[in-house]
Amino acid sequence: MLYNWGIVGTGWIAHEMGDALKRNGRTIYGVCSGHVESARKYAQEYDVKKVFENVDAMVADDQIDIIYIATPHSAHYAVMKKALEAGKHVFCEKAITLNSRQLEECVAIAEAKGLVISDGVTLFHMPLFKKLKEIIRSQELGKVKMIQVNFGSNKEFDPNNRFFNKSLAGGALLDIGVYATSFVRYFMSSKPNVILTTADFAPTGVDETSGILLKNEDDEMAVISLTLRAKQPKRGIVACENGYIEVMEYPRACQATITRTKASSKWSDTGKPEVIEAGESQYALDYELQDMEQYVTEHDGKENLQNIRDVMAILTAVRNQWGMKYDGE
Structure with a gap:
């Protein structure tokens, strides 16, 4: 249809x-x-x-x-x-x-x-992430233990720019932090129930640099590093008991590497990265609209929506700890 x-x-x-x-x-x-x-x-x-x-x-x-x-x-x-x-x-x-x-x-x-x-968190819809999720769920790499995610953009401070404008809900958390938090939630077995955070703020009152530590009931931990004032690679690492997955440019990634750190009956060659590819970055929004239409047709999308809800709950809890509110909230 x-x-x-x-x-x-x-x-x-x-x-x-x-x-x-x-x-x-x-x-x-x-x-x-x-x-x-x-x-x-x-x-x-x-x-x-x-x-x-x-x-x-x-x-x-x-x-x-x-x-x-x-x-x-x-x-x-x-x-x-x-x-x-x-x-x-x-x-x-x-x-x-x-x-x-x-x-x-x-x-x-x-x-x-x-x-x-x-x-429009693209990673929820990219074919690569769906493939990586299957690998995590198979537990061929063992249980997830630690996730690390970076995202940094070097923006010149301008109080009128939307990145720093509080009336436009500026700041690193909602602009780039939503991607990093979505990466974490996508690979965690359950929603974090422990959140620790600290931040530095721009003169306009929005967050410009922050660190966020998350932990859930499954003893999976995550560390998120965000900044609007320095360049960082868009890198996400999912570290498991028997190996780790590394994704560069993760919001629209089409390639990842898996490094196995422990031999098993399935493989004996450890330490050599294996490249995993799926999808094309230039078609990120194609995957979004295709998923959306599939959700509508099948009256589904519940798992995707739950991830979205969990991410927003984390972002809200982080800002509550900072005491940072946007105009009109």
Whole structure:
């Protein structure tokens, strides 16, 4: 079944999704933006059927099946709630909401109406990660013991830039930390129940550098390092009893290496990395939209949504420890 998509927002990520929808032969039925002229330009570029002047008009159109939200994340909750209340499935860019309260409110609406919610954390949808998850679940590497994740971007401080603007929910945690936390949750057997953290803050009050330590009931631990003021490799390591997996550029990764550190009946060559490949980074949003449509068709996506909920619960708990609130929370 083919679905009609409506797109809210016309920035660069909305263009990436537009490209993915076109590649997959999908119909972009409608678009809206805070700037109508921008929406009209987008409509011409992607052969969109209708331009809506506001979100209310878009969600009221019964021809739209799925709403894709590509606004700054400070606006996600309001748009998502309107879409769900109007009976639309929602695919929302990260971070899906500002906090768990907002997300859980939307989840309750979706469950009551039989709707699907998913988000744009690409690693949840990349073929590589699905393959790695199968390897972890097979326990051929033994139990997961430690996960380490880095993500650092070197941004010049600008109080008006969304990265540092508190009114736009800026800071490292919701912008890049959501990827790192999603990596951790994806490979952990259960949600962390111990969270320790510390952070440095920009003059605008948002977090710019932080360290986060997580532990769950299965005695799996994770360490996350984030910063907006220094470059770090986007590297994730899943260390198990009999070997470890290393993923570079993990948000859209298509390649990983496995290093076996203990011989077994299946292999005797330890210490030599084995390359695992699946998918293509350039088609990251293709995998997202394909998963989303599969969730809608099969009335599924519960495991994906639970991961999203757990990630937001962690991010919310971290900010609560910092005492950092966004405008309007």
